[in-house]
Amino acid sequence: MTIIDNAVYVDGIRSAEPRNLEQTFETLTERGGMAWIGLYRPTPDEMAAVAAEFGLHGLAVEDAISAHQRPKLERYDDNLFTVLRPARYLDETETVEFGELHIFTGPNFVVTVRHAETEVVSQVRRRMEDRPDLLRHGPEAVLYALMDQVVDDYGPVVAGLENDIDEIEDQLFSGDPLVSRRIYELAREVIHFQRAIHPLPAMMQQLRRGFAKYRVDTELQHSLRDVEDHVERLISRADSFRDLLQNALTLDGTLTANRQNEASAEQNEQVKKISSWAAIFFAPTFVAGLYGMNFDYMPELHWTLGYPMAIVLMAGTAALMYAIFKRKGWL
Numbered sequence: 001m002t003i004i005d006n007a008v009y010v011d012g013i014r015s016a017e018p019r020n021l022e023q024t025f026e027t028l029t030e031r032g033g034m035a036w037i038g039l040y041r042p043t044p045d046e047m048a049a050v051a052a053e054f055g056l057h058g059l060a061v062e063d064a065i066s067a068h069q070r071p072k073l074e075r076y077d078d079n080l081f082t083v084l085r086p087a088r089y090l091d092e093t094e095t096v097e098f099g100e101l102h103i104f105t106g107p108n109f110v111v112t113v114r115h116a117e118t119e120v121v122s123q124v125r126r127r128m129e130d131r132p133d134l135l136r137h138g139p140e141a142v143l144y145a146l147m148d149q150v151v152d153d154y155g156p157v158v159a160g161l162e163n164d165i166d167e168i169e170d171q172l173f174s175g176d177p178l179v180s181r182r183i184y185e186l187a188r189e190v191i192h193f194q195r196a197i198h199p200l201p202a203m204m205q206q207l208r209r210g211f212a213k214y215r216v217d218t219e220l221q222h223s224l225r226d227v228e229d230h231v232e233r234l235i236s237r238a239d240s241f242r243d244l245l246q247n248a249l250t251l252d253g254t255l256t257a258n259r260q261n262e263a264s265a266e267q268n269e270q271v272k273k274i275s276s277w278a279a280i281f282f283a284p285t286f287v288a289g290l291y292g293m294n295f296d297y298m299p300e301l302h303w304t305l306g307y308p309m310a311i312v313l314m315a316g317t318a319a320l321m322y323a324i325f326k327r328k329g330w331l
Contacts, residue, residue, distance in 0.1 A: 005038040012132030025053050036110045054109050064102040067115040073203040079106045084150045085196035086118045089160030096189045105139040124149045137217050148227045187245045194238050204228045276325040284314035
């Protein structure tokens with residue numbers, strides 16, 4: 001069975017723990033109160049049974065089964081279908097792991113459907129059971145508490161991303177060749193995080209528009225506004241992360257181009273030196289090669305001072321070229 005926890009709450013107190021969905025429906029009919037059913041990757045048959053009992057809309061049920069939904073809030077008469085993306089930061093891999101939580105809420109029920117390992121639902125259930133004064137407010141209290149927990153769990157994610165960005169700034173100036181790849185991967189994590197939190201303000205505004213119509217308790221209204229403020233701060237920080245990473249990527253390109261230019265300039269200097277020395281040694285080689293040709297009649301070939309003159313000519317030409325190249329700064 002994919003039922004993780006199944007309970008009926010009366011006046012904020014856990015009063016029954018049915019063994020299956022049929023007993024849950026019967027207990028809810030007999031005692032009243034609120035049913036809270038936690039499902040983990042339910043089968044289509046199980047979702048169909050829940051949908052038939054609580055009147056869940058077919059499109060919402062289909063989304064809950066197939067998963068891979070973006071955060072959203074949809075209202076079907078008196079029922080709400082909410083999708084949240086819990087997240088946690090993994091220190092081992094320096095990545096962000098995202099889950100998916102679907103929440104059906106109605107006048108007397110809460111059905112949570114999750115498709116990944118997350119402690120959000122169990123943490124909220126324990127906390128709410130310790131606060132019957134909040135739990136007695138019904139499904140709205142559970143929905144707001146789940147949203148609050150998901151948003152609170154984003155805090156360590158933001159801290160982890162911020163630490164990664166600080167490390168990237170150090171890598172940029174150390175000449176690490178892998179920094180470009182890490183910037184790209186971190187930017188992708190930030191984009192996924194933005195996709196998880198950017199829809200939340202609109203979702204909360206939609207909930208606030210229903211405060212009067214559905215007579216939401218004042219304390220719950222304050223709770224939702226507090227969550228909304230927290231979300232706005234998270235969005236601001238996440239947006240700043242993306243700007244920082246974009247600047248880091250631009251700076252990395254600039255530093256890489258500068259290093260390439262420096263390497264090219266150094267290579268050019270080496271080429272100049274090699275070319276200069278080649279030219280210097282070319283002059284003596286030319287003179288020696290000229291006088292090494294086997295001709296009977298050559299100027300100064302039988303002259304007593306011919307050999308010293310050739311040596312002086314080679315040395316003088318080499319010295320002259322050395323002086324020229326030295327003056328130009330090639331040597």
